[in-house]
Every structure is written in C-alpha cells, then in structure tokens.
Amino acid sequence: MILIYFITVLIVAAxxxxxxxxxxxxxxxxxxxxxxxxxxxxxxxxxxxxxPDYFRADSLGLIFLxxxxxxxxxxxxxxxxxxxxxxxxxxxxSFYFTSMVxxxxxxxxxxxxxxxxxMWIFAEATTLSIALLIYHERTPEAIEATWKYIFxxxxxxxxxxxxILLLDVSISGFQSALFTFSDLQNVFISxxxxxxxxxxxxxxxxxxxxxxxxxxxxxxxxDAHSVxxxxxxxxxxxxxxxxxxxxxxxxxxxxxxxxxxxWMNHVLLIIGCLSILFAAIYLVKVKNFKRLIAYSSIxxxxxxxxxxxxxxxxxxxxxxxxxxxxFVKSGIFxxxxxxxxxxxxxxxxxxGRYFQVNPLGGIVMLFAxxxxxxxxxxxxxxxxxxxxxxxxxxxxAVVAGLVMLLLCFIIYTLxxxxxxxxxxxxxxxxxQNSENISKWESLPQLILLVMTLLISxxxxxxxxxxxxxxxxxxxx
Amino acid sequence: xxxxLNIIFIITLFYAAISGRMFALINxxxxxxxxxxxxxxIELSEMNVINLAVILVETLIFKALLVPYFLKxxxxxxxxxxxxxxxxxxxxxxxxxxxxxxxxxxxxxxLQQNFQVIYFTVAFSAILTGLFLMISxxxxxxHIIGYVILENGIVLLSxxxxxxxxxxxxxxxxxxxxxxxxxxxxxxxxxRYISKEFEISxxxxxxx
Numbered sequence: 001m002i003l004i005y006f007i008t009v010l011i012v013a014a015x016x017x018x019x020x021x022x023x024x025x026x027x028x029x030x031x032x033x034x035x036x037x038x039x040x041x042x043x044x045x046x047x048x049x050x051x052p053d054y055f056r057a058d059s060l061g062l063i064f065l066x067x068x069x070x071x072x073x074x075x076x077x078x079x080x081x082x083x084x085x086x087x088x089x090x091x092x093x094s095f096y097f098t099s100m101v102x103x104x105x106x107x108x109x110x111x112x113x114x115x116x117x118x119m120w121i122f123a124e125a126t127t128l129s130i131a132l133l134i135y136h137e138r139t140p141e142a143i144e145a146t147w148k149y150i151f152x153x154x155x156x157x158x159x160x161x162x163x164i165l166l167l168d169v170s171i172s173g174f175q176s177a178l179f180t181f182s183d184l185q186n187v188f189i190s191x192x193x194x195x196x197x198x199x200x201x202x203x204x205x206x207x208x209x210x211x212x213x214x215x216x217x218x219x220x221x222x223d224a225h226s227v228x229x230x231x232x233x234x235x236x237x238x239x240x241x242x243x244x245x246x247x248x249x250x251x252x253x254x255x256x257x258x259x260x261x262x263w264m265n266h267v268l269l270i271i272g273c274l275s276i277l278f279a280a281i282y283l284v285k286v287k288n289f290k291r292l293i294a295y296s297s298i299x300x301x302x303x304x305x306x307x308x309x310x311x312x313x314x315x316x317x318x319x320x321x322x323x324x325x326x327f328v329k330s331g332i333f334x335x336x337x338x339x340x341x342x343x344x345x346x347x348x349x350x351x352g353r354y355f356q357v358n359p360l361g362g363i364v365m366l367f368a369x370x371x372x373x374x375x376x377x378x379x380x381x382x383x384x385x386x387x388x389x390x391x392x393x394x395x396x397a398v399v400a401g402l403v404m405l406l407l408c409f410i411i412y413t414l415x416x417x418x419x420x421x422x423x424x425x426x427x428x429x430x431x432q433n434s435e436n437i438s439k440w441e442s443l444p445q446l447i448l449l450v451m452t453l454l455i456s457x458x459x460x461x462x463x464x465x466x467x468x469x470x471x472x473x474x475x476x
Numbered sequence: 477x478x479x480x481l482n483i484i485f486i487i488t489l490f491y492a493a494i495s496g497r498m499f500a501l502i503n504x505x506x507x508x509x510x511x512x513x514x515x516x517x518i519e520l521s522e523m524n525v526i527n528l529a530v531i532l533v534e535t536l537i538f539k540a541l542l543v544p545y546f547l548k549x550x551x552x553x554x555x556x557x558x559x560x561x562x563x564x565x566x567x568x569x570x571x572x573x574x575x576x577x578x579x580x581x582x583x584x585x586x587l588q589q590n591f592q593v594i595y596f597t598v599a600f601s602a603i604l605t606g607l608f609l610m611i612s613x614x615x616x617x618x619h620i621i622g623y624v625i626l627e628n629g630i631v632l633l634s635x636x637x638x639x640x641x642x643x644x645x646x647x648x649x650x651x652x653x654x655x656x657x658x659x660x661x662x663x664x665x666x667x668r669y670i671s672k673e674f675e676i677s678x679x680x681x682x683x684x
C-alpha cells in the first residue's frame with residue numbers, strides 16, 4: 001500500500017511538471033487529495049502497513065498523519081484561493097503544485113517510517129521540496145529566506161545524521177538488531193558508553209530543531225514563515241513542526257531507558273526555556289504580522305519541549321497541545337493570507353479595522369486569539385495547566401514561575417497586535433479601495449476552529465487512547 | 477593502505493585552509509572524492525557485492541565527478557571572482573585547522589571508542605574544517621564547498637560503522653545530498669538579483 005502511494009505520488013508530481021494546464025492542475029490536486037485521504041483511512045482502520053523493517057504505523061505516527069491529511073486538504077483549497085488572486089504563469093503554478101505534492105508526501109514518509117535512515121531521508125526530502133514553495137513570490141526577501149532555510153536546514157540535518165551514525169556505532173556489539181526504532185527499543189538499556197549517547201542525542205536535537213522550531217536553529221524557520229505564501233506558512237508552522245517533534249520524540253523514546261534519561265530531560269528543559277525566552281524578547285521588536293505569529297509558534301514548541309522534559313502527565317499534554325496547535329495555527333495563517341492580500345502589506349501598524357472589512361474573518365481572528373491565549377474553553381488552558389502542575393510537582397517550581405511570567409508577556413504582545421488588527425485605526429482609503437471578499441474563503445478556517453473547540457471541550461476517546469498508546473513505552 | 481589514504485585526506489584539509497583560489501578548492505573536493513572511493517574499496521571489501529558496487533559507483537560519480545563539475549559550472553556561469561576572500565588570513569586558518577584536528581583527536585579518545593580511531597579522527601577533522609570554512613569565508617560558494625567537505629567527513633564516519641545500512645537507504649542518502657548541492661547551485665544563481673558580489677553580508681534583510 002505505502003509503496004503504491006509513493007509511486008503514484010511520483011507519477012502525479014512528474015505529470016504536474018510536464019502538463020502545464022490549469023484544468024489538469026485541478027484534476028491532479030483533487031486526485032492527490034483523494035490518495036492522501038485513502039492512505040490515511042486505510043492505515044487508520046487497518047492499523048498496520050505491510051512493509052516490515054522500513055515502515056510502520058504506530059499511534060504517534062498515525063495521530064500526526066491524520067492531522068497532516070486534514071491540514072493538507074484545507075491547504076490545497078487555500079492554495080487555489082491564493083493562486084487565483086495572483087497572476088502567475090501556468091508554469092509558475094505547476095512548480096508550486098509539484099513541490100506541494102512532494103512536500104506533503106515526504107512528511108507522510110517521516111511519520112510512517114520505522115527505519116532510522118529512511119526517516120532521515122524523508123526529513124531531508126521535506127527541506128528540498130519546500131524550497132520552491134518558500135521561493136514562490138520571487139522577491140529578494142524570498143531568495144534570502146529560501147537560501148538560509150535550505151542551507152541551515154541541510155546543515156542541521158547533516159548534524160543529525162552524524163548523531164544517527166554515532167548511535168549506530170554505539171550499538172555495534174548488537175549485530176543482530178535491525179536499525180529500526182521498533183527493534184532497538186530494548187538495546188540501549190545495556191549501553192554503557194554515556195558520552196557517545198549524549199553526543200548523539202545533542203546532535204540529533206540540534207539538527208531537528210530546524211524542523212521543530214526550537215532554540216538553536218529556529219531563526220531560519222521564522223524567516224521561512226515570514227516570506228512564504230500564506231497556505232505554505234500554515235504547513236511550515238504546523239505539520240513541519242510536528243515532523244520535528246515526531247523525530248525528536250522518537251529518539252527520546254528510544255533512549256529513555258538508557259543511562260542518559262535524566263540528562264536528556266535537562267537538555268530539553270533548557271532548550272524549551274530558551275525558545276520561550278527568545279520568542280518573548282523578539283516579540284517586542286516585531287513589526288511584521290507573519291513573524292509575530294511565527295514567534296508564537298516558537299513559544300508553543302518551547303512549551304512542548306519543556307513538557308517532554310518534565311514527563312508524567314505532561315507527555316500526554318505535549319501531544320494534545322500539538323494537536324490543538326496544529327488546528328488553530330493553520331487557521332490563523334490561512335486568514336493571514338487574506339489579510340496580507342487585502343491590505344497589501346505585512347506591517348502591523350498599517351493594518352486595522354479588519355472586523356469592519358470582513359466580519360467573518362474578524363471572528364476567525366478573535367476566536368483564534370482566544371484559543372492561543374489559553375482562555376478556558378481553549379484546549380491550551382487544559383494542556384498548559386497539566387504541564388505547569390506537573391512542573392510544580394516535579395520540583396521545577398522556579399522554572400515554572402519564570403515561564404509563566406514570559407507567557408504573560410507574550411500574550412500581552414499578541415493581544416496588542418491582534419486587537420490593533422481587528423479594531424485599531426487605519427487610513428480610510430486603504431479600506432475603501434479594496435476588493436470584495438468572498439464569505440466562503442473563511443469556511444475552512446471556521447471548520448478548523450470548531451474542531452479545535454470540540455477537541456478542547458470533549459476530546460474524542462479514540463484520540464486519548466492513541467495518545468496514551470504513543471507514550472506507553474516511556475518510563476512511567 | 478587505508479591509513480595512508482586517511483593521512484592524505486588530512487593533508488587535503490590543511491591545503492583547504494590556505495588555498496586562495498576557488499578552483500584549487502574545487503579540485504581538492506575532486507581529490508577527496510577519489511580518496512573516499514579508494515578507502516571504500518579497501519575498507520568495505522567484505523560487504524556483499526551489489527551493495528559495495530552501489531556505494532563505490534555512487535561515491536565515484538557523485539563525490540569525485542558530478543559535484544566538482546557542477547560547482548565549477550556555477551562559478552563560470554555567474555562570473556564569481558576566483559579568489560576565496562577569507563575573513564581570516566591563510567596562516568591563521570592553518571593554525572586554526574591544526575587546532576581543530578587536535579580537538580578531533582581529543583574528542584575521539586574521550587568517546588572511549590576502542591576501534592576505528594583513525595576514521596573517527598579524520599572524519600571529525602573534516603567535519604570541523606568544513607564548518608570552519610563556512611564561517612571564515614565571505615563568499616556564499618565557499619559555504620557550499622565547506623558543506624561538501626563536511627559531507628565527505630560524514631561519509632568517512634559512515635565507513636567506520638559496523639552495522640551497515642541497507643543498499644536502498646544508502647542510495648537515498650546520497651541522492652538527497654546530491655539534490656541538495658544542486659539546489660544550492662540553483663538558488664546561488666538567484667542571489668545574483670540581490671547582490672553582484674555573492675557575499676554572505678548581502679543576505680541581511682530579514683531581521684526584526
């Protein structure tokens with residue numbers, strides 16, 4: 001099944017490159033969407049892929065694959081909306097769709113791979129396939145951001161590869177085991193070479209921090225957010241960050257029974273705190289709305305990294321936090337694409353009175369803000385509550401206090417700019433000289449937000465079971 | 477014999493530190509590619525035949541021929557100046573690379589890995605030298621060269637790993653690296669629209 005999927009994807013991508021025709025692009029993208037949905041449903045109900053040693057569908061991969069599929073449907077719809085308002089040539093559009101197809105399928109590969117080398121290949125493939133998407137608008141900023149993103153990301157993943165090789169060296173006494181996550185689960189318990197494992201883990205975390213958007217290499221991630229087309233930013237901010245999380249979490253699970261468990265927790269705690277600190281510091285200076293939201297993503301990933309480090313109930317909260325974050329952040333970025341198109345700028349101080357321009361879009365932004373800031377119906381309230389309470393009970397009370405202080409600061413900044421956008425003053429001619437906005441454009445965002453609220457108020461039992469299953473192998 | 481080739485590999489790193497001309501650096505990459513080919517031939521001869529053949533052919537074609545040819549073509553097409561233009565002078569670079577190689581020895585011994593000490597040391601030296609070339613040179617193309625040297629180091633490290641990866645995985649990894657170098661070249665030629673000099677300092681527009 002999975003082999004058929006990848007071969008079909010390659011054929012679709014090749015056809016999209018070759019046949020430069022608008023109707024064919026609609027057809028091919030609908031076909032790809034159907035393919036993605038059918039793969040996900042098949043794995044969801046079958047619960048297994050018949051491809052041992054290379055691919056495996058466990059609960060963690062399945063949760064994020066389902067999220068990816070939902071987000072890719074809305075992203076493809078929003079991509080058509082986005083491209084319709086631009087007068088790109090057909091060839092230019094065909095690059096966009098080819099990259100989009102390859103990008104989504106390589107993320108699928110990361111979630112489903114069991115062999116460590118295969119996962120690395122797909123992670124690198126996400127970098128390579130996203131390059132043309134970031135570059136789509138072809139401005140000088142786009143060139144700069146693309147260059148920085150692909151160079152730093154490739155470099156970072158090379159570091160991860162060194163880490164993977166070091167892991168491979170450290171288990172050289174166990175020739176029988178395959179180099180897969182499922183086979184190595186019990187091997188690391190007996191490894192005595194602490195320094196080798198530590199070096200391997202730190203290199204892996206540095207490498208995948210580009211994807212996840214946490215401390216050492218998060219800056220290129222923000223640059224990529226700020227210049228990419230709206231629908232692509234939504235993908236970068238949600239699914240791609242999930243890719244980084246899944247990779248780091250899998251290695252964390254793999255090494256969690258080894259000697260370096262406590263040390264790994266310290267590393268992740270430091271990384272998480274620094275991410276939140278950097279987000280809070282830079283939010284003061286930010287003038288670009290998309291970068292503002294990007295820093296908010298960095299902050300959320302910082303919370304997730306802290307949650308992994310604290311452990312216990314926080315592991316559960318980390319995954320749930322990512323699920324909610326995926327829905328709400330993609331909704332914001334779709335709406336943002338419309339705002340940028342309407343005001344023809346990304347600068348915060350030139351945007352205002354959006355509620356009057358487009359009431360439905362205004363409601364989307366308002367709800368999104370409520371969810372982001374963790375006001376009670378929002379799921380972030382519950383997840384952050386769980387994370388902070390386990391921080392207090394785990395003896396990290398001082399850290400928890402500092403993180404809360406920084407979070408207050410971040411929410412204040414977000415509130416300032418969100419309400420400026422919705423109700424703030426703006427020159428009247430910007431509002432009068434613009435196009436009419438179709439109501440239907442906000443529909444995908446509204447659906448995503450309703451799903452967020454549903455998950456927050458009544459999380460479906462199968463989701464909770466899957467999350468429990470995903471963290472079951474960690475030491476309790 | 478493999479030890480000799482490893483020593484020559486270290487010498488190429490010293491040469492990379494002092495070399496002032498772009499084409500000399502790229503020829504160096506070609507030499508490193510052939511050295512990797514030789515090391516693979518000697519070291520991996522116990523591997524099964526098809527897997528070995530794939531690795532050898534890929535190393536030879538990608539590392540020794542395709543990547544250097546492609547880099548040279550990029551330089552010619554974009555009229556990049558042929559000098560390296562370092563921030564740090566040649567003698568100081570040489571000193572720093574020497575220190576990095578000593579550091580790799582220290583790192584290798586502190587890892588308490590009792591076998592393949594030479595491979596580890598040479599690989600870490602190449603990785604650190606590649607990183608050093610990236611941060612100490614002005615031109616963007618030298619960053620790509622630094623990246624290729626780093627990748628060569630990683631290939632050396634992977635030769636020392638006992639648990640070999642399956643053929644399909646190896647092929648995928650090398651293909652990824654090749655495509656990334658091609659993409660670097662493509663976007664490098666786009667940087668022409670921002671700056672004629674192709675220097676890293678021209679990429680500083682995006683900030684808060």
